[in-house]
Amino acid sequence: MILSLASLFTQLAILLVLLALAHKPLGLYMAKVFESSKNYLPERIFYRLAGVDAGADQKWSTYLRSVLAFSVVGILFIFLMQRLQGLLPGQGAAVDPWVAMNTAISFVTNTNWQTYVPETTVGILVQMLLLAVQNFLSAAVGISVAVALIRGIKRAKTEQLGNFWVDLARASFRILLPIAFIGAVVFVITGVVQNFTMGTEVHNAALGVGQTIPGGPVASQEAIKLLGTNGGGYFNANSAHPFENPNAYSNLFSILLILVIPFSLPYSYGRMVGQQRQGYTILSVMAGLWAASTALMAWAMASAPAASGEGYEQRFGPAASSLFATATTATSTGAVDVAHDSLTPLAGGMAMLNMMLGEVAPGGVGSGLYGMLVLAIISVFIAGLMVGRTPEFMGKKITAKQMKLAAMYILVTPTLVLAMTGITMLLPEQLSNAPANGPHQFSEVLYAFTSAANNNGSAFGGITSSGPYFATMLGLAMFLGRFIPIILVLALAGSLAQQRRVPESSGTVPTHGALFGSLLLVISVVLTALTYFPALALGPLAEGLSR
Structure with missing residues (x-):
């Protein structure tokens, strides 16, 4: 397979220009949304229905309880509605428990891991009123938690981090909904399907047989699945399906939607803390990791034999697929326009590494920013040790309490991934669900738990995950991988907000600029390498070296 460098550079240049144009205006707009004191009509209606006092600030513990209660109720509601689907007219049978x-855990945690065939398992009502709506809400939760951490960094001598319900409503109504609407219109223009039919019966005169052409509100769900870095497709083939992603224009626009909010949030962060250079430093590290990942992914795909091509959508080719594969695994999106199981071993390993970084390049909507800020706190702590001073971050001292929370944040996901992968590899009856042999079998299992615990949702397609064991273990990985980090982030935000601000001195380590950015980038890579290299060596690296 030959990867056209001209095609790759052309698409990359267009993408970079569009992201650069959106960075400041979108970042500024999002900052103003969360700094505003106004509540618009849809938000006021939501507050009234939910019984929310929009003027009440919340402690971190109250903010957390709101996040958890909202999410758990969402999981229960989506589960029950799927089980009751058989009672709804024209919606198909009840979904397997x-x-x-x-599925309920998957969509609430912004993972969108799909153990089912969407076009045959769930009807239009479930797709639109449950799954698509949850794509908005789970993304809004991620943005809200990031904003709460920013407030914890900015505020001093207070226990208040804002109001979760207000942040949720503003993220949904003012940011995600308008952009998704525009995105859906663009998708329709490019040829993505948007109707309200389960399928159209047609007769194929050439073959002499009838067939059903599937339909549905695809463009509207496609827009928010990408914008909210959710990733769940309306069709089983996801963004490789021509009804979801018909041509090169829709493919490039899909990548833009995936990256536009995560790459704009650093500007919002700089604006909200009053130091724009802080945001630029975070952005530069995110962009550097993403650029390196894209280059390595393209190189790994180009190393495939010229005759190969199984699993690659020929409408896009390897250049566009390498951009898409990097964007979808370097964020928490998980949508695919190429079968990741068909990637070369090194390209598949690169997709795993993107997720193992904590999806901070640039990461999921909201989660990428708060993940990078936790890494920045660890970096400034290490820098403080180097100069023999108590480390400070944005005028706040980083003490043992903050470092314990940050360290636990870093350890949660690797613990889930490695422990669950190890347990599964010891169960021969479960390994039969990953029928590949040798290192590739291990890679399929490792990829599944890496994807679930990092709330990504993509998979090596060779694994079957619809049985009780994998459904339960992956569900636990998704739930714990989403909410334990959120608990730690909000606790960290609360501890920072309670501190008084410390004035800068000659010994204060700057947390902006090329030096700190380089330190942050190196620490992000080194922490991942120390944690995951043995597992990668047993899977994709071993497979790649054996070829």
Whole structure:
């Protein structure tokens, strides 16, 4: 397979220009949304229905309880509605309980791991009123938690981090909904399907047989699945399906939607803390990791034999697929326009590494920013040790309490991934669900738990995950991988907000500029390498070296 460098550079240049144009205006707009004191009509209606006092600030513990209660109720509601689907006219049979449980957790945690065939398992009502709506809400939760951490960094001598319900409503109504609407219109223009039919019966005169052409509100769901870095497709083939992603224009626009909010949030961060250079430093590290990942992914795909091509959508080719594969795994999106199981071993390993970085390049909507800020706190702590001073971050001292929270944040996901992968590899009856042999079998299992715990949702397609064991284990990985880090981030935000601000001195380590950015980038890579290299060596690296 030959990867056209001209095609790759052309698409990359267009993408970079569009992201650069959106960075400041979108970042500024999002900052103003969360700094505003106004509540618009849709938000006021939501507050009234939910019984929310929009003027009440919340402690971190109250903010957290709101996040958890909202999410758990969402999981239960989506599970029950899937089980009751058989009672709804024209919506198909009730969804299997294991699949329904896994799907409910998956969409609430912004993972969108799909153990089912969407076009045959769930009807239009479930797709639109449950799954698509949850794509908005789960993304809004991620943005809200990031904003709460920013407030914790900015505020001093207070226990208040804002109001979760207000942040949720503003992220949904003012940011995600308008952009998704525009995105859906663009998708329709490029040829993505948007109708309200389960399928159209046609007769194929050439073959002499009838067939059903599937339909549905695809463009509207496609827009928010990408914008909210959710990733769940309306069709089983996801963004490789021509009804979801018909041509090169829709493919490039899909990548833009995936990256536009994560790459704009650093500007919002700089604006909200009053030091724009802080935001630029975070952005530069995110962009550097993403650029390196894209280059390595393109190189790994180009190393495939010229005759190969199974699993690659020929409408896009390897250049566009390498951009898409990097964007979808360097964020928490998980949508695919190429079968990741068909990638070369090194390209598949690169997709895993993107997720293992904590998806901070640039990461999921909201989660990428708060993940990078936790890494920045660890970096400034290490820098403080080097100069023999108590480390400070944005005028706040980083003490043992903050470092314990940051360290636990870093350890949660690797613990889930490695422990669950190890347990599964010891169960021969479960390994039969990953029928590949040798290192590739290990890679399929490792990829599944890496994807679930990092709330990504993509998979090596060779694994079957709809049975009770995998549905439960992956569900646990998704739930714990989403909410334990959120608990730690909000606790960290609360501890920072309670501190008084410390004035800068000659010994204060600057947390902006090329030097700190380089330190942050190196620490991000080194922490991942120390944690995951043995597992990668047993899987994709071993497979790649054996070829």
